Amino acid sequence: MEAKTTMFKKMRFLIRVLGLLIFWSGFAFAETPVFTTQLTPYSMQKFDDEIALIYKNKVSNPGVSTNQNMVAVARYFLNRPFLLFALGEGEQGAYDQAPLYRTDAFDCETFILTVLALSQSNSLESFRKRILALNYENNQPNFFERNHFTATQWLPNNQKKGFVKDITTKIYPKATRVSAKVNLSAWFETLPSDRIQMIKPISASAAEALFTELKKSAPKNKITSGSITFIPRKIILSSKGPQILKKIPDGSIIQFVEKFPKTTKFSSSPYYLGHFSISFHQNGELWLLESSLIDGKVIAIPAKKYIGGWMGARGITVLAPS
Secondary structure, eight states: OHHHHHHHHHHHHHHHHHHHHHHHHHHOOOOOOOOOEOOOOHHHHHHHHHHHHHHHSSSSOTTTTHHHHHHHHHHHTTTOBBOTTTTSSOOTTTSBSOOOOOOBOOOHHHHHHHHHHTTOOOSHHHHHHHHHHHHHHTTOGGGGGOOOOOOIIHHHHHHHHHHHEOOHHOOOOTTTEEEEEEEEEHHHHHHHHGGGSSOOOOOOHHHHHHHHHHHSSSSSSOOEEEEEEEEEEETSTTTTTTHHTTSOOOTTTEEEEEOOOOOOOSSOEEEEEEEEEEEEEETEEEEEEEETTTTEEEEEHHHHHHHHHHHHOOEEEEEEOO
């Protein structure tokens, strides 16, 4: 029975990953069945208790720098499970009832959000305010106001708020700079129905009605834009690489630049900011702390090994937390 349950979970995970690939490409199958994702039950009290302990035990310590806290908090979460689409708008969410914050599992972006919010706060109350401010343009939980795209929403919005600063050119003055533009309205149209995450099971007809409502309620003609400044992968893997990586401060946020599939319908820009990680140095080498889909958990890995093994990565952006 346990083996069957494990197999079912793996199959469901593969289906979710396939759905993610479909939504990135903007491709939709005709007459695709409408179904939503039922969430595993969660306890906000459990998350609150752990966050309180993180502050009580000074894992996040107001007496040290934010960068130091970033590394300490990220290490605290080592081996926590990977979970795709880990955060949502909470129990009252209209379309995504995943928790507003959590400590038990993360995807790569929600790992960074959680670590950054914990590192920039000193209490449960201030953490709650900060993670909402980091994740939503107007600081209030709303699926349509969430920072869904890093280069055109998350990064520019959080730079304006003073939460992060792009220091890529400080690390490598000859960094490449490209524009980024996303048609959010077109992107909402590409969303598969299983991006709707609900706590309680709903009928097929209710799922279809909710999916239709999401599409109708999505903002119209909403275009977001920004820019991406990055150190090309070929430079990092060249003889200049070790000196460049050495200049990256501990506790920096490293974002990986990737290329949109050619079939993407919601962006005319070739590049986007995908994977997130946090930097630290160990034995003279730069390492990354990340929530890894491949490993299924939060891991630490040498940066050069990771970048060298990822052929799809075009380069990295380096951000400093405030």
